[in-house]
Amino acid sequence: MSAAAPRRRDLAAWLLRHTRGLLAPLLLAIVLRIVGQLVGIALLVVAVSGVIRATAADTAGAVGSIVLPTVGLLVGLALVKAVLRYLEQYSGHYVAFSALASLRRLFFDRLAPQSPAATDGAASGDLSARATRDIDRVEVFFAHTLPPATSAVVVPLVAVVWTAVVVDPVLALVMLPVLVLVVAVVPFLSGRRTWRATEERARANGRIAQHVSDSVAGVREIVAFDHTTERLAGLDRLGREAARSAERVGTVAGVRAALVQVVQFGGLVVLLLVGAARGAEGTVGWPEVATAIAVLIGIAGPARAVDGFVADLDASFASAARLFEVLERSPVVSDPEPAVAATSRDGGAPDGAAVRFTDVEFTYPGSLEPTVTGVTWSVPIGAHVAIVGVSGSGKSTLTSLLARVWDPQSGSVHLDGVDLRDLPLEDVRSRVAIVNQRPFVFGRSMRENLVLGAPDATDEDVASALHVAALDEVVAALPQGLETPLRERGARLSGGQLQRLALARAVITDPEVLVLDESTGALDPATERTVRERLAVWAGGRRTIVEVTHRVDQVMGVDRVLVLDRGAVVEDGAPADLAGADGPFAALLARV
Numbered sequence: 001m002s003a004a005a006p007r008r009r010d011l012a013a014w015l016l017r018h019t020r021g022l023l024a025p026l027l028l029a030i031v032l033r034i035v036g037q038l039v040g041i042a043l044l045v046v047a048v049s050g051v052i053r054a055t056a057a058d059t060a061g062a063v064g065s066i067v068l069p070t071v072g073l074l075v076g077l078a079l080v081k082a083v084l085r086y087l088e089q090y091s092g093h094y095v096a097f098s099a100l101a102s103l104r105r106l107f108f109d110r111l112a113p114q115s116p117a118a119t120d121g122a123a124s125g126d127l128s129a130r131a132t133r134d135i136d137r138v139e140v141f142f143a144h145t146l147p148p149a150t151s152a153v154v155v156p157l158v159a160v161v162w163t164a165v166v167v168d169p170v171l172a173l174v175m176l177p178v179l180v181l182v183v184a185v186v187p188f189l190s191g192r193r194t195w196r197a198t199e200e201r202a203r204a205n206g207r208i209a210q211h212v213s214d215s216v217a218g219v220r221e222i223v224a225f226d227h228t229t230e231r232l233a234g235l236d237r238l239g240r241e242a243a244r245s246a247e248r249v250g251t252v253a254g255v256r257a258a259l260v261q262v263v264q265f266g267g268l269v270v271l272l273l274v275g276a277a278r279g280a281e282g283t284v285g286w287p288e289v290a291t292a293i294a295v296l297i298g299i300a301g302p303a304r305a306v307d308g309f310v311a312d313l314d315a316s317f318a319s320a321a322r323l324f325e326v327l328e329r330s331p332v333v334s335d336p337e338p339a340v341a342a343t344s345r346d347g348g349a350p351d352g353a354a355v356r357f358t359d360v361e362f363t364y365p366g367s368l369e370p371t372v373t374g375v376t377w378s379v380p381i382g383a384h385v386a387i388v389g390v391s392g393s394g395k396s397t398l399t400s401l402l403a404r405v406w407d408p409q410s411g412s413v414h415l416d417g418v419d420l421r422d423l424p425l426e427d428v429r430s431r432v433a434i435v436n437q438r439p440f441v442f443g444r445s446m447r448e449n450l451v452l453g454a455p456d457a458t459d460e461d462v463a464s465a466l467h468v469a470a471l472d473e474v475v476a477a478l479p480q481g482l483e484t485p486l487r488e489r490g491a492r493l494s495g496g497q498l499q500r501l502a503l504a505r506a507v508i509t510d511p512e513v514l515v516l517d518e519s520t521g522a523l524d525p526a527t528e529r530t531v532r533e534r535l536a537v538w539a540g541g542r543r544t545i546v547e548v549t550h551r552v553d554q555v556m557g558v559d560r561v562l563v564l565d566r567g568a569v570v571e572d573g574a575p576a577d578l579a580g581a582d583g584p585f586a587a588l589l590a591r592v
């Protein structure tokens with residue numbers, strides 16, 4: 001994760017930077033709110049002054065001539081306030097939801113190049129919580145922070161200045177400390193502790209999301225191994241942790257809200273006493289005192305908004321910090337700078353190698369030992385090579401380096417004579433296709449899953465890919481054929497069908513290099529034979545196939561075999577030669 005936790009000021013600047021285009025509607029929301037709240041105070045003042053003037057009138061006619069225009073003015077102000085409120089809410093939420101949409105886009109945009117470091121085997125539940133719940137929480141920052149924060153300062157100030165000028169400066173002076181306490185002091189009491197508890201609550205919620213998503217994904221194992229009680233106990237424990245931090249946040253928020261009330265009502269009492277004293281001196285009359293009280297009551301709501309949003313704002317910043325962590329992480333691999341034009345497949349390496357590893361060394365982040373060490377190896381264009389070796393010897397890692405999922409710390413990997421780091425990533429992705437051990441399918445139709453990497457594929461391309469993967473007959477037997485809906489993770493497919501779909505999905509992209517990472521292991525021997533034969537026809541000596549497998553007996557027909565042991569090449573040659581030698585490959589064969 002990121003080195004240092006960002007400060008709130010940095011987070012606010014960061015959020016605004018990513019949503020710069022929304023500043024105009026945000027400003028509009030602020031202005032509308034300020035004007036609307038001033039109109040609200042005016043409503044109170046007009047009503048109070050109307051009542052005072054009416055009580056002073058001595059005839060029914062005089063009362064009517066005061067009340068009727070006052071009521072008319074009140075109705076007019078109320079309508080204006082209602083329209084302003086609607087427009088403020090509209091623009092505020094327009095800003096908030098547009099900001100959320102762009103943060104969501106940004107989240108996936110930044111996450112993709114961090115894969116697999118940030119995603120593999122990692123907290124997918126926690127990541128989902130960040131992409132949904134945390135982004136939603138940031139809404140508070142846009143819709144419920146800047147407008148109320150600005151109006152909480154501006155509206156009371158305007159009202160107090162108006163009181164000083166129009167009503168009485170001493171009464172206005174009494175209001176000032178109340179405002180300072182309510183807007184600038186009480187809401188920030190115990191801020192650091194609450195912020196820490198809020199951050200902890202956000203992290204605890206992330207852990208709960210992770211626990212639940214693991215439990216759902218692993219429900220079969222949980223039931224099979226009778227692990228339900230332990231999972232529930234784990235969930236309870238996480239729930240209690242989240243509740244403890246929520247309680248700390250809630251307690252402080254409650255105390256602060258009570259203090260704000262005390263200060264505001266205390267202010268009213270003081271204003272009344274000062275007003276009475278000045279009334280007794282004859283400096284001001286009761287109408288002025290009543291007007292000042294109306295103003296203080298009118299600004300109570302806008303001023304209290306600061307305390308109202310501070311707790312939510314903490315939660316919003318805690319969520320923003322969790323987003324920041326993901327969005328600002330460096331990508332694992334990135335495009336070359338300046339961008340290099342994609343090389344054509346006719347360019348070719350001078351030595352005719354489709355793939356060349358030169359003294360490659362690679363250590364996973366956080367690992368102490370290198371997983372791949374000193375690997376020098378090349379694969380001729382059009383060859384079918386196999387990588388074998390015991391479990392954990394680094395076979396899959398080697399294919400990840402070949403597809404530039406990772407970059408080696410030293411040495412280089414060349415595709416058609418060009419260092420992978422000098423090729424645009426898009427180019428590498430389109431020229432090298434990997435079929436993983438655990439392919440993922442989306443909850444869409446079989447066709448949509450098949451053409452994932454080749455959205456413009458024709459029916460002919462689809463039919464040919466299905467044929468290579470020996471999936472044509474399977475699809476033909478399905479009542480809905482290719483339109484058969486699949487469930488996420490391929491729940492409606494057998495393991496072998498899933499592998500063949502993944503193979504067809506790679507073949508249809510017409511890659512130069514096809515990497516098969518134990519991707520036929522779930523096929524029955526007859527189907528596997530068919531797939532191998534068809535793949536050979538498809539490759540036609542032009543496309544290169546790199547296959548990782550444990551089934552060493554199946555690789556006797558390939559052109560070359562690379563034997564890995566603890567990340568190093570221990571043998572490299574034609575399978576028949578290696579089988580005849582008394583080396584590691586022969587030893588692996590003997591174990592079959």
Ligand SMILES: Nc1ncnc2c1ncn2[C@@H]1O[C@H](COP(=O)(O)OP(=O)(O)OP(=O)(O)O)[C@@H](O)[C@H]1O
Nearest residue numbers: 120364367371389390391392393394395396397398
């Ligand atoms: N993302 C990762 N982070 C840290 N270590 C990893 C990661 N992926 C794999 N490893 C480690 O690297 C080593 C080689 O793993 P790799 O998957 O490349 O081996 P393999 O030969 O393909 O194994 P298998 O035949 O079991 O699939 C293992 O010790 C593994 O634990």
